Amino acid sequence: MILHDYELDSDAYKVRLLLSILGVAYDKVPVDVHPGREQRTEPYLRLNPLGTLPILVDGDMVLHDAEAILPYIAKRYDTGGVWLPDDPAAFGAVMMWLVFAARDLASADQARLHHMLEAPGDPVALDKAARAAFRVMEDHMTKRELAGAKWFVGASATIADLALFPPIALSRDFAIDHDEYPALRRWMRRVRALPGFITMPGIPDYH
Amino acid sequence: MSFEAGWYAVAIAEGLEPGTSAGTRLFDKEIVVWRDQDGASHAWEDRCPHRGMRLSFGFVRGNHIACLYHGWQYDTAGQCRYIPAHPNLEVPDTIKVVTYPSAEAGGLVWIWSEMTTEAPVPPPADFAARPVRSLYVERSAESIAAAFVSGALGDFEASGPSVFETVIDGARLRLALQPFTAERSALHIVRLGGEADPTAIAAWSEGLRRGLEAPLPVRCAAPAAHAGA
Ligand code: FES
Numbered sequence: 061m062i063l064h065d066y067e068l069d070s071d072a073y074k075v076r077l078l079l080s081i082l083g084v085a086y087d088k089v090p091v092d093v094h095p096g097r098e099q100r101t102e103p104y105l106r107l108n109p110l111g112t113l114p115i116l117v118d119g120d121m122v123l124h125d126a127e128a129i130l131p132y133i134a135k136r137y138d139t140g141g142v143w144l145p146d147d148p149a150a151f152g153a154v155m156m157w158l159v160f161a162a163r164d165l166a167s168a169d170q171a172r173l174h175h176m177l178e179a180p181g182d183p184v185a186l187d188k189a190a191r192a193a194f195r196v197m198e199d200h201m202t203k204r205e206l207a208g209a210k211w212f213v214g215a216s217a218t219i220a221d222l223a224l225f226p227p228i229a230l231s232r233d234f235a236i237d238h239d240e241y242p243a244l245r246r247w248m249r250r251v252r253a254l255p256g257f258i259t260m261p262g263i264p265d266y267h
Numbered sequence: 268m269s270f271e272a273g274w275y276a277v278a279i280a281e282g283l284e285p286g287t288s289a290g291t292r293l294f295d296k297e298i299v300v301w302r303d304q305d306g307a308s309h310a311w312e313d314r315c316p317h318r319g320m321r322l323s324f325g326f327v328r329g330n331h332i333a334c335l336y337h338g339w340q341y342d343t344a345g346q347c348r349y350i351p352a353h354p355n356l357e358v359p360d361t362i363k364v365v366t367y368p369s370a371e372a373g374g375l376v377w378i379w380s381e382m383t384t385e386a387p388v389p390p391p392a393d394f395a396a397r398p399v400r401s402l403y404v405e406r407s408a409e410s411i412a413a414a415f416v417s418g419a420l421g422d423f424e425a426s427g428p429s430v431f432e433t434v435i436d437g438a439r440l441r442l443a444l445q446p447f448t449a450e451r452s453a454l455h456i457v458r459l460g461g462e463a464d465p466t467a468i469a470a471w472s473e474g475l476r477r478g479l480e481a482p483l484p485v486r487c488a489a490p491a492a493h494a495g496a
Pocket residue numbers: 315316317318319320334335336337338339
């Protein structure tokens with residue numbers, strides 16, 4: 061299995077995180093995104109016409125987008141079905157949060173790239189959209205904690221938690237402090253304590 | 268209505284786990300609130316004396332807080348005790364973080380809003396309460412207090428300059444208002460009595476926030492309408 065990867069890409073990090081937690085062996089191919097824009101060169105566009113990372117190649121199968129790759133890896137390599145539960149209600153809830161991660165948290169990713177690499181974007185609008193999304197997550201985890209739960213869905217961590225973690229964990233890179241998200245602060249601490257947890261640049265490792 | 272120097276709630280005490288820190292603001296001043304491994308909470312200026320990094324970005328090691336930047340460590344009195352680049356140095360007494368008086372009462376962490384060694388008035392007396400949540404609202408503390416007093420969002424009683432009470436689903440709630448920045452505030456909500464599902468109260472608080480942030484104050488829906496949300 062090959063992951064076409066960029067160290068600073070928070071979507072690629074989601075995949076590295078799940079692979080590390082599951083202890084699955086894979087080959088990592090670094091792609092020169094900045095400044096080379098290698099993901100937009102001919103060989104890469106043949107793998108993914110969208111010109112984005114990460115890309116996972118497993119035998120004949122090619123997948124792009126972290127929110128598709130995470131469920132694939134979970135189905136294929138997490139035989140216990142812990143990270144992507146089979147139960148219809150839990151499965152639906154995990155998928156809902158994956159859609160949220162891909163759609164509603166895209167503004168957070170764009171805000172970060174704008175701050176770090178001067179990617180185009182309206183910083184005020186991105187900041188507002190990212191805060192709105194983080195508030196939805198904070199309200200959810202607040203109610204989950206009051207009900208005695210620790211994770212976004214179900215009784216243990218799922219790929220929903222891994223897909224939601226990087227944007228908020230990296231939010232200080234685009235000037236959103238964690239001050240207003242006490243429930244997310246506690247949840248991030250739990251994510252960091254997962255066996256096999258790894259960091260990426262911008263997520264300090266304190267343990 | 269304006270807010271003066273005094274004791275303000277800045278966090279739900281139980282939400283600040285031993286060995287962790289959190290950044291917050293009071294009248295726009297950056298503050299780090301942290302709990303040491305022995306369980307005592309502390310409120311300091313959120314600024315490392317070395318190069319000004321926010322200490323809330325750092326981490327707690329035992330009863331020291333360590334700065335993320337260069338790892339300087341401070342003891343519970345704010346005194347710098349260890350500088351990794353000079354491990355054998357006897358750290359001078361002058362390297363000290365500025366601290367705020369702080370106390371815990373009613374399940375909340377309260378701090379005196381001015382940097383001083385001792386607050387001129389004692390902290391709020393303890394009261395029996397169960398924590399619900401901290402609610403962050405994009406409105407000034409003045410406008411929130413005015414909305415409560417107006418009755419437009421329900422019946423709120425002022426029980427202190429920054430403390431309000433209301434009854435939701437038969438539960439008596441206390442809401443402690445924290446002036447965060449000029450445009451943002453926090454409401455730290457605890458339950459004084461009455462049986463109510465805390466998640467229903469949390470859902471009600473989201474409606475309260477929508478009401479407070481609406482361009483014109485609107486009356487929030489009855490809590491029962493949110494109970495199943
Ligand atoms: S800024 Fe805190 S140790 Fe250097």
